[in-house]
Amino acid sequence: MIIDPGAVQQQEGSSKCAGSSEGTAQDQPVPAHSGNEERAALVRGILSRIGDKWTVIVICSLGERSRRFNELRRDVNGITQRMLTSTLRALERDGIVSRTVFPTTPPAVEYALTEVGHDLQHVLHTLATWADDHADTIRTARVLYDGQTQV
Incomplete structure (x- = not known):
């Protein structure tokens, strides 16, 4: 901006x-x-979109390498087929994920991060590192807060 x-x-x-x-x-x-x-x-x-639970997990999975739909579904534990489809379509629409269809029978589809997606993956990695670095402090703060707010 x-x-x-x-x-x-x-x-x-x-x-x-x-x-x-x-x-x-x-x-x-x-x-x-x-x-x-x-x-x-x-x-x-x-x-x-970026803050969505499934989006973060899908981007992290695709950050390792490109994947086919079912491979991605197995890697993203707990996601339904419908939610994965919806998430991938939204990420493709935003230019974060690319979708490649291979001319086989049946057609094979592979998903990968675009350049923009890789940039976002680096940001998410930084955020995950921050969360890991501060997890103990945040856990302590939650315990203190919860102890003060109990009725």
């Missing part, structure tokens, strides 16, 4: 995520193009 730095007036200690509608209009970064609400909605949709 292209942001006009002069248009950002952010209070100390606050943070804004792409696509966020928090704050007042003067708090918001202003992209250097029209259609801000449309762009924010697009970003929210992308983040929703």
Whole structure:
């Protein structure tokens, strides 16, 4: 997103995520193009897709190598055929996954990450590393919080 730095007036200690509608209009970064609400909605949709449980697992599986549908289904434990189909179609639509049909009988279909998908995989790997690095701290915080909020 292209942001006009002069248009950002952010209070100390606050943070804004792409696509966020928090704050007042003067708090918001202003992209250097029209259609801000449309762009924010697009970003929210992308983040929703990326944050989906099955999407993350499918991307991690395809990050190792390309796979055929049933191989992917076996690798992604617990996903239904319908959900895998839906997830793969959405990822293909977003340009994160490519689908290759081989002219065999019956046709063989293989799924792989695109360049954009590999970029996303690196981001997810970083996020997973962060989660692993902070798991004990978060577990302790949850225990403390749950102890304070019990009725």
